Amino acid sequence: MRIRTGRSPMDQVSPVVRLLQYVALLAYLVFLAFPLLWLLSASFSSPQDLVRLHPGLIPDRPTLENFIAAFGEQALVRSAVNSALVATTSAVVTVLVALPAAYALVRLRTWLGKPVLAWVLVSQLFPFILLVIPIFLVLRTVQLVDTRSGLVLIYVVWILPFALWMLQGYLRELPVEVEEAAAIDGASRSQILRAIVLPLMIPGLVATTLFAFITAWNEFFFALVLIKSPELQTLPLALARFVGLEGVARLGPLAAGALLATLPSLAFFSFIQRGLTGGLLAGATKG
Missing domain, CATH: 1.10.3720.10 (MetI-like)
Known part of the structure; x- marks a missing residue:
């Protein structure tokens, strides 16, 4: 007697489709997290880093002056x-x-x-x-x-x-x-x-x-x-x-x-x- 095992819909998805799903999910997560990453980068950036034409997410000269100013002035x-x-x-x-x-x-x-x-x-x-x-x-x-x-x-x-x-x-x-x-x-x-x-x-x-x-x-x-x-x-x-x-x-x-x-x-x-x-x-x- 042959026992048939049921397969879920996820098991029937091809590896290529599943890979594309993971890539789309990762891109969506990056899209959602980018504002928070930019906020984190800007909070540790010096004024010189912020006024650069093409600033990166990693500041060249990380500083805590922004936090000191934020807590000191307000x-x-x-x-x-x-x-x-x-x-x-x-x-x-x-x-x-x-x-x-x-x-x-x-x-x-x-x-x-x-x-x-x-x-x-x-x-x-x-x-x-x-x-x-x-x-x-x-x-x-x-x-x-x-x-x-x-x-x-x-x-x-x-x-x-x-x-x-x-x-x-x-x-x-x-x-x-x-x-x-x-x-x-x-x-x-x-x-x-x-x-x-x-x-x-x-x-x-x-x-x-x-x-x-x-x-x-x-x-x-x-x-x-x-x-x-x-x-x-x-x-x-x-x-x-x-x-x-x-x-x-x-x-x-x-x-x-x-x-x-x-x-x-x-x-x-x-x-x-x-x-x-x-x-x-x-x-x-x-x-």
Whole structure:
């Protein structure tokens, strides 16, 4: 009796096609990594290396003067702490508000579901310049201008529509039969959300939290309008000070500061991606 062994689609790909796939993947990785490599090179380059006609990625005269200037002229550490506090708080509050709201829109089927989702999409079409004056007037009325709390409030309101749209997409993919079985056993809505939906939603929550954190971390326009005190300025505002009034940027200190600004995002992503991988494996096991 002959036993037939199944072959996966990857085993049927010819070596030439597989080699081309790896080459394309490597080229894509190089394309994504080049801005970070250039930033790393520029942060260690001397002014003479930066003004050369054809500068290389490896500086001829590596120097730490750019980092010394970046830390000496601007309070980057204080600004980074402000950005971390604002971005982390905004991400946590956004997810805490978006998760039950998305669950209500998906599972509690009412006539308001589709109009609310349509308004969520329409709200993303308004330009920032149209919203900044009403937002400033409202925050000034409640005395939240030039405060971290006011900035967090604006970021939550700004990020919440897209976070809500992301989470409701994840929730629609979850089998409703599991929740119905738990309801038959006597579980309440809050118990179903906490014990069943939340573990299965870990990949979606991780992706949404990462999106909210990076969006708040990199935001510049609202912080520029609302924050006036130097001790409350966020990291994008501190980096903007390396650009002169005539638009001439000091590339060395700016690159050093921008390199330091990317490290917390990379660290946050490396920390939170473990939850993403674990959530995917848990979802596959439970499914």
